[in-house]
Amino acid sequence: MAYVLSKTSSYQEEIKKSRFEVVAGPVNSPEEALAFFAAHAVPTATHNCWAYRIGQLYRFNDDGEPGGTAGRPILQAIEGQDCDSVAVLVVRWFGGIKLGPGGLIRAYGGTAAQCLRLAEKQIWVPRVSVRCYCGFSDMALVQSRLPAFQAEVASEQFDGQGVIWSLTLPEAQAQAFRLAFVDLTRGQGRFLDDAEVSGGLAD
Numbered sequence: 001m002a003y004v005l006s007k008t009s010s011y012q013e014e015i016k017k018s019r020f021e022v023v024a025g026p027v028n029s030p031e032e033a034l035a036f037f038a039a040h041a042v043p044t045a046t047h048n049c050w051a052y053r054i055g056q057l058y059r060f061n062d063d064g065e066p067g068g069t070a071g072r073p074i075l076q077a078i079e080g081q082d083c084d085s086v087a088v089l090v091v092r093w094f095g096g097i098k099l100g101p102g103g104l105i106r107a108y109g110g111t112a113a114q115c116l117r118l119a120e121k122q123i124w125v126p127r128v129s130v131r132c133y134c135g136f137s138d139m140a141l142v143q144s145r146l147p148a149f150q151a152e153v154a155s156e157q158f159d160g161q162g163v164i165w166s167l168t169l170p171e172a173q174a175q176a177f178r179l180a181f182v183d184l185t186r187g188q189g190r191f192l193d194d195a196e197v198s199g200g201l202a203d
Helices: 030-040 071-080 100-118 136-149 171-184 194-199
Strands: 003-005 009-015 018-026 047-054 057-061 086-093 121-123 127-135 152-158 162-170
Touching (some): 003 018, 018 100, 030 047, 030 057, 047 071, 057 071, 127 136, 127 171, 136 171
Antiparallel strands (some): 009 018, 018 086, 047 086
């Protein structure tokens, strides 16, 4: 079972006079992860080391620490805490005492794991995106039923007859929503592919 963070979390610890500050937050893309690191990095610190995992995508950075002693242990902490769609930054201020490779691995991995352990989390639910077209006459009824399928409107655009919705919803609810959508629109609504959306709806 995988978990995602509900919000940004932080944790601090001093290890042999080096100060470690961890910031972890939910992200949905590599671009969001890199922006998260840029926003929380401390330029005056000795090292800003990080890792992220988003599904099968992952990346880590040692930022000057010996190879394999910072970024990878942070990634392993993410995996050890069964987290997904998360970015973790560990900032270190060197305190004058060298920790050695083993000490660095324990420090970076341990503080990252503790931050994730204490973070507010929720069970990760796989979500899918669907695009559908609904006439104005059925719009209010369909919209009122979206919460029942935990469907969220990512975007909407209108033409002269109705609305194109881009929705995200739990994968497990997708088939039930498709059936309900057909019933609610009495067969008049339809699901669209990318070509229909970009090319317009004119028949």
